[in-house]
Each structure stands twice: as structure tokens, then as C-alpha cells.
Amino acid sequence: xxxxxxxxxxxxxxxxxxxxxxxxxxxxxxxxxxxxxxxxxxxxxxxxxxxxxxxxxxxxxxxxxxxxxxxxxxxxxxxxxxxxxxxxxxxxxxxxxxxxxxxxxxxxxxxxxxxxxxxxxxxxxxxxxxx
Numbered sequence: 001x002x003x004x005x006x007x008x009x010x011x012x013x014x015x016x017x018x019x020x021x022x023x024x025x026x027x028x029x030x031x032x033x034x035x036x037x038x039x040x041x042x043x044x045x046x047x048x049x050x051x052x053x054x055x056x057x058x059x060x061x062x063x064x065x066x067x068x069x070x071x072x073x074x075x076x077x078x079x080x081x082x083x084x085x086x087x088x089x090x091x092x093x094x095x096x097x098x099x100x101x102x103x104x105x106x107x108x109x110x111x112x113x114x115x116x117x118x119x120x121x122x123x124x125x126x127x128x129x130x131x
Contacts, residue, residue, distance in 0.1 A: 004079060005038045005048035007062040009131060014050060014060035016130045023120045023127055028055030030116045034069035041075050041102065070106035087125040089118065 003009060018024050033053050037046030049066050051059040074082075078100050087095065089112075095101035096108055111117045 004076065004083075005040075005046070007048070010038075010048040010050060010060040010062070012131045013048075013128060014057040016127045017050065017052075017057040017124070020123065020127050020130075023123045024055045024057070026055070026116065026120045027052065031055070032117065032120075035066050037063055037066075037068045037071040037105070039063070039071070039073050040079075041073050043073070046071050046073070046104075068105045071104035072106075073102040073104055074100055082125045083128045083131075086129065087122060089122060092122060 032055050036050045036052065038048045038050070039046030045065075046063045046068070049059075049061065049063045049068070050057050051066070074095070078095070082091075082095070092101070092112070096103075111121060
């Protein structure tokens with residue numbers, strides 16, 4: 001298995017992201033475009049990055065200093081738990097308020113208040129489980 005958020009893993013995540021209509025197609029409807037970093041608590045930078053243009057992932061790999069719109073951090077154990085079991089809206093709220101999921105960059109409050117963004121965000125954890 002590829003290293004979580006490593007180059008190979010991120011490329012597989014990009015393919016899974018684009019194959020999931022509930023994620024890519026729904027984000028395309030709101031013209032969602034962002035650079036999303038994924039990494040671990042305590043690291044200076046994220047480990048991987050996903051580049052999304054109008055809902056579709058167009059590039060992915062190891063983080064190379066890209067400017068980020070979102071930078072999500074958690075412990076390796078928490079990432080693995082969420083990838084294995086998914087993460088619902090209540091779980092997301094608990095993870096955020098307990099600081100198990102940290103938004104180094106990005107506006108969590110704005111995202112959860114916008115259902116057209118929140119639902120695909122939750123689904124992205126399920127898609128990670130397909131990698």
C-alpha cells in the first residue's frame with residue numbers, strides 16, 4: 001500500500017475523486033476550485049496536495065510548496081480511522097471541535113454552512129477509503 005498522502009497515494013486519490021460523481025460533479029456545479037493540502041499534526045507542511053478545478057481533480061502528488069486554499073491536518077491514527085469508517089456531519093463537527101481535524105488553511109465554518117460544499121467534503125473521506 002502506498003504511503004498515506006504520498007505521491008502515489010495522492011494520484012490514486014485523484015482518480016477516485018474524479019470517479020465519484022457525488023463529489024466531483026457536485027463541486028463542479030458550484031465551480032469549486034482549490035488547492036487542498038493533506039498532512040499530519042506537527043509537520044511544517046502538508047504531505048500531499050490535490051489540485052481541483054471546477055470540481056475535477058486535475059493534479060495530485062507530493063506537496064511542493066503550492067499555495068493552498070485548504071490545508072487539513074490530523075494524526076495518522078485519526079486519518080486511518082476516518083478513511084476506514086468514513087466521516088459523517090456529526091463526526092466532522094466532533095473532529096473539528098476536539099481539534100482532531102485541523103484546518104491550517106481554509107474556513108471550516110463557511111464550508112459547513114454551505115451544504116453544496118459540506119456534503120462533498122464529507123464524501124471525500126469515503127472516497128479516500130477507495131484508495
